[in-house]
Amino acid sequence: GQQVMQIPQYQHVQEGEDFTTYCNSSTTLSNIQWYKQRPGGHPVFLIQLVKSGEVKKQKRLTFQFGEAKKNSSLHITATQTTDVGTYFCADRKAAGNKLTFGGGTRVLVKP
Amino acid sequence: DTGVSQDPRHKITKRGQNVTFRCDPISEHNRLYWYRQTLGQGPEFLTYFQNEAQLEKSRLLSDRFSAERPKGSFSTLEIQRTEQGDSAMYLCASRAEGSTDTQYFGPGTRLTVL
Numbered sequence: 748g749q750q751v752m753q754i755p756q757y758q759h760v761q762e763g764e765d766f767t768t769y770c771n772s773s774t775t776l777s778n779i780q781w782y783k784q785r786p787g788g789h790p791v792f793l794i795q796l797v798k799s800g801e802v803k804k805q806k807r808l809t810f811q812f813g814e815a816k817k818n819s820s821l822h823i824t825a826t827q828t829t830d831v832g833t834y835f836c837a838d839r840k841a842a843g844n845k846l847t848f849g850g851g852t853r854v855l856v857k858p
Numbered sequence: 859d860t861g862v863s864q865d866p867r868h869k870i871t872k873r874g875q876n877v878t879f880r881c882d883p884i885s886e887h888n889r890l891y892w893y894r895q896t897l898g899q900g901p902e903f904l905t906y907f908q909n910e911a912q913l914e915k916s917r918l919l920s921d922r923f924s925a926e927r928p929k930g931s932f933s934t935l936e937i938q939r940t941e942q943g944d945s946a947m948y949l950c951a952s953r954a955e956g957s958t959d960t961q962y963f964g965p966g967t968r969l970t971v972l
Contacts, residue, residue, distance in 0.1 A: 751900075778959065780959070788965075789949060789963040789964060789965050789966055790901065790949070790963045791963070792960045792961065792962070795959055795960075835900050835901075837900070839959060843906060843913060843914055844889065844891075844906075844953060844959060844961070845891075845903050845906065845914065846891075846893075846901070846903060846961065847903065848900030848901050848902070849900055850898075850899055850900050851899075851900050
C-alpha cells in the first residue's frame, strides 16, 4: 500500500532559525494536507495543496507541492517557541476524503 | 475549540474487556472519520461514515472493532475483547460535504489496555 514518509523525524531548532521538513510518497499524491499537533493535543489543519508545483504561504510558513506530486515540503522561517509540535503531512484521496498520514516531524525549539 | 467532542477522554481497561467510545461531530457535518494514533506515529485511518452509512473500513479494523452512526449524528466505536496492542489514541474527525476539504479533529480518547 501507499507509504507517506516524513524526514526528519525530529528537528531541534534554535529560536530564530529556519528549517524545512519533507514529505515523500511511494505513489503519486492526490492532494497534500499539512497538520500541526501540539504536545498532548490533536491534529489541526494548516493547509491543502492541490496543484503540481503549488506554493502557499502562511505568515512564516511556506508549503510546496512537488512538480511530480510525489513530495511536499514545509519551510518555517524565524522559528518561535510557539512552533513547537509535530507537523504531519497527509495524502487526501478524492474518494471519501480519507487521509493517509506520514509519521510526522517533531519540532523542538531551543530558546 | 474545533467543536468535535469525544467521550471519554481517557479509558483504562483490562485485557479482554469491551470498551465503547463516543464521538459527537460538528453539527451538520455529514462525514465522520475514525483514526487511531499510537505514540510517535501519525494517525491511521480506521473507517468513515457519510451520514449513517459506513462507506469504508480499513484492514486495520479487525472483527473486534465495530463502528456505528445510527442517526447520522454521533458515532460510537466499540472494541471487543481488548488486547494490549489496542492501546492508542482514538481520534474522531468530521467534515461537511461540499465545503472545504478540512477535517476537524476531536481531542481523542486515549485507551490503555493493561
